[in-house]
Amino acid sequence: MPFRCSARRLQLQRLPTPCNASRTVRAPWQCRGVASTANAEKVLFPGALNSEFTNTLEFLRPSKSKGAISTYRCLNQYGEVIDKSTGADTTDEEAIELYKNMVQLSIMDLLMFEAQRQGRLSFYMVSAGEEGISIGSASALHPSDVIFTQxxxxxxxxxxxxxxxxxxxQLFANSSDNGLGRNMPVHYGSKELNIHTISSTLATQIPHAAGAAYALKLQNAGIVGRIGAPTAGEETTERVAVCFFGEGAASEGDFHSALNIAATRQVPCIFICRNNGYAISTPTSDQYRGDGIAARGAGYGIDTLRVDGNDIFAVRRAVKEARKLALEDGGRPVLVECMAYRVGHHSTSDDSFAYRQRVEVEDWKRRDNPITRLRKWMEGRGVWDEEKEKKLRSGTRKEVLRAFEEAEKQKKPNIKHAFTDVWEEITEEQRAHVSEMADILKRYPKEYDLEGYEGGAQGLDELLQKR
Structure with missing residues (x-):
């Protein structure tokens, strides 16, 4: 098409009346690029609607800022309630149950770490110093809320x-494992509990959570039906997506993409960052120069709060309020940064004393941690004492060891599961792979001991016979 002809066609598509000449009253961002009056005090540029005019040339210099974002807490390190008017927002019975779960998690971590050192597990990761973040936040959510963890x-x-x-x-990848042995240890998942399976790849769960939250936004608005089958007796309620990650994961590009799309699409998603001071062997001083992760939430236009992760009551109250905010006006993202200290090694593959002083870790253990702080609060109310503590720890240790020994004795999943659950029916290509594997196992029985696998090699024959 000649240029003159195409230009003429373009001219015919123009609006007959300029936007600023229309008599129809429109919102300022629809028609104007700047303020309409000469003495306007705020800029109306589409990219910064609430910026005020100034004749002072001054750069923002975070390194010279006098203060950082404050950290919310309910209890001080001695287990004393700071604001008597609001209290701890819990009952004694509920607090005791939360405490029992934290102790159970702590004991399980200790025993599983020792089991890995004995060669009975291949891998493990502890939560020492961060028990209040995970248990406190989970206690403030609705059971139907969809969770993505790290x-x-x-x-x-x-x-x-x-x-x-x-x-x-799951740790032993035995025949009773929900994942049928397809994941490495500590990569848990539970469809029944609305928790997506953990992925080894760092930060991929953050954009997944933003996408799931957008689906929940449509569901909450009645645009689409419920996503996922409801659990037995579950009530109909508006749901949010919740995403957990560490401050190290916030250095990945996925973090920035996820927060940006969550903010622009206004999805009901709670982003919970565990800022424990270290990303494997990298301290926060080498990760960023800004004011933690909370400052980034504000940069994306997201409601943000920084909270003391050693204070389980502060975490609970923060997440409860975050959930309310996330469901307001059809949905909005919220970022909660929980400050903590990683007392344990990054994983059983890590020796943290190679990059930090042992005295630093021991000081944090003695000075403050979520379990000790909650225990002090309970003792102050007269609902806990040393005798109850000893009984709890002794009983919990026995329960963990009993479950450990029972799981260790079970056989590995049937080897047929290496091929199932990819397609509804195995493909011809898969069938060829199964046939080849079955042939190798039969020809070299001494090289492949299938005694520890449920069903031995029979599962492969079952797949081949299935049509």
């Missing part, structure tokens, strides 16, 4: 009802 949120599973047997079955 790898240090065992407390979320525990608080939601994941049993010791389920933990151990």
């Amino acid at each position: 790898y240090r949120e065992s407390g979320v599973y525990l608080q939601r009802g994941f049993t010791l047997a389920q933990f151990m079955n």
Whole structure:
């Protein structure tokens, strides 16, 4: 098409009346690029609607700022309620149950870490110093809320009802494992508890959560039906997506993409960052120069709060309020940064004393941690004492060891599960792979001991016979 002809066509498509000449009253951002009056005090540029005019040339210099974002807490490190008017927002019975779960998580971590050192487990990650974040936040959510975790949120599973047997079955990848042995240890998942399976790849769960929250936004508005089958007796309620990650994961591009799309689409998602001071062997001083992760939430236009992760009551109250905000006006994202200290090693593959002083870790253990702080509060109210503590720890240790020993004795999943659950029916290509594997196992029985696998090699024959 000649240029003159195409230009003429473009001219015919123009609006007959300029926007600023229309008599119809429109919102300023629809028609104007700047303020309409000469003495306007605020800029109306589309990219910064609430910026005020100034004749002072001054750069924002975070390094010279006098103060950082404050950290919310309910209890001080001595277990004393700071604001008597609001209190701890819990009953004594509920607090005791939260405490029992934190102790159980702590004991399980200790025993499983020792089991890995004995060669009975291949891998493990502890939550020492962060028990209040996972258990406190999970206790403030609705059971139907959809959760995406990283790898240090065992407390979320525990608080939601994941049993010791389920933990151990997954760690041993035995025949009772929900994932049928397809994941490495501590990569838990539970469809029944509305918790997506953990992924090894760092930060991928953050954009997944933003996408799920957008689906929930449509569901809450009645645009689409319920996503996922409801649990037995579950009430109809508006749901949010909740995403856990560490401050190290916030250095990944996925974090920024997820927060941006969550903000622009206004989705009901709660982003919970565990800022424990270290990303594997990298301290926060080498990760960023800004004011933690909370400052980034404000940068994306997201409601943000920083909270003391050693204070389980502060975490609970923060997440409760965050959930209310996330469901306001059709949905909005909220960022909660929980400050903590990673007392344990990053994982059983890590020796943290290679990059930090042992005295630093021991000082944090003695000075403050979520379990000790809650215990001080309970003792101050006269609902806990040393005798109850000893009984709890002794009983919990026995329960964990019992579940551990039972899971260790079970056989590995049937080897047919290496091929199932990819397609509804195995493909011809898969059938060829199964046939080849079955042939190798039969020809070299001494090289492949299938005694420890449920069903031995029969499962492969079952797949081949299935049509």
